[in-house]
Amino acid sequence: MTTSLPSITEIIPIVLQLPSAIAMSDDQFYEFCQLNHDLNIERNAIGELIIMPPTGSETDESNFNLIGQLWVWTKQDGTGVGFGSSGGFTLPNGAVRSPDAAWIKRIRWEAIPLELRKKFAPISPEFVIELRSESDNLRTLQDKMQEYIDNGTQLGWLIDRKQRQVFIYRPNIPVEILNNPQTLSGEPLLPGFFLDLSQVW
DSSP: OOOOOOOOOOBOOEEEOOOGGGOOOHHHHHHHHHHTTTSEEEEOTTSOEEEEOOOOHHHHHHHHHHHHHHHHHHHHHOSEEEEOTTOOEEOTTSOEEOOSEEEEEHHHHHTSOHHHHTSSBSOOOSEEEEEEOTTBOHHHHHHHHHHHHHTTOSEEEEEETTTTEEEEEETTEEEEEEESOSEEEOTTTSTTOEEEGGGTO
């Protein structure tokens, strides 16, 4: 007799609303995140705290593989710097977001004072990737991707492992949806970067 495992249900992140009297400054929010480093915490544009559960091991393996591919290209190209899923960025609208992977042109990154780079740097990456795990709510991730684009990101990939789809976000262009692609091209923003999705699906 075989026993089927329960299906994984989608999880909506916990949103904490703070009274204005205890609203945190950027420095206080950074310190709060360091004190609670086991949690994945973001902050939206109106100051609400968003607490997300850690991803499953399988999703994290996929994320490791895609970050590895971006790392190799970034080192070979040399014009920018790459980031994994643990770093946060303060977007122009005030939100603090942590994409699963990101890339920023070196000239823009190095223009930020070193002291600010040590915290949640005030910059929107040119390129971001979000990887949907089985428990992630798709609408939540789509809203997050659009927020990146609205704040200056030039290219965003939302990779939905659950449905084997990729949503491609660019400024002033309707979202492009690819069904079960084998590779993704970063051209022209990331010349020569191709993501092999066989290591991600």
